Amino acid sequence: TVRALKRLANVQAVLGAGVLLCAALMFFFAPPIVFPNITYSNPPAAVPTNNAVNVQTKQIGDLSVTLQVLPGRVGYANTVVVTMTDSNGMPVTDAQVRLITNMQIMDMGTQVATVKGGNPTYVATFEKGQAFSMAGVWVINVRIQRPGHAPVQGSFQVSLSL
Structure with a gap:
């Protein structure tokens, strides 16, 4: 039995040395890491910084509605x-x-x-922490109620920059 244990230990040592040799050869003969030369054709998306893009006019029901966000930042x-x-x-x-x-x-x-009438210009101010807290595209849903008319609604998308 002592002889069998020595033989088993020798076989395990030879197998361990073989595994280490294989690992060393795999490391030595590994193919080089080559990063492909890729030219990306799409430029990174940027949020427009001018206010002109934040002026939009849409037809909502029988109304022509113009919406503007100032300063849009x-x-x-x-x-x-x-x-x-x-x-x-x-x-x-x-x-x-x-x-x-x-x-x-x-x-x-x-x-x-909510802004009530009396003036042809309807103005709502959203404080700094209240709305528009992140750069990107925001949706503004507009619901218009006039006396004697059914309510109409539409949505505008505006881009805000930093």
Whole structure:
């Protein structure tokens, strides 16, 4: 039995040396790491920094609605300005406008502002920590209620920069 144990220990030593030799050969003869020379054709996405992209006009029901976000930057109080004209081109002054903001790709929470009529320009200011807290594309849902008319709604997408 002592002889068998010595033989078993010798076989295990030879097998261990063989494994170490194989590992050394694999390391020595490993193919080189070559990173492919890839030229990416798409430039990285950048958020526009000018305010011109934050002025949009859409047809919502029978109204032509223009929405503008000023200054359109994160870390500032942002003002949403809405103007409307009816199908005759006359300014709408008797509406109640409800604005609901949320980020398009990430739920940053919704903020709601309601602006009543009396003026052809409907203005809502969202304080710095209240809405538009991250750069990117934001969705502003606009719901317009006028006396004697059914409510209409639409959405605008605006890009905010840092």
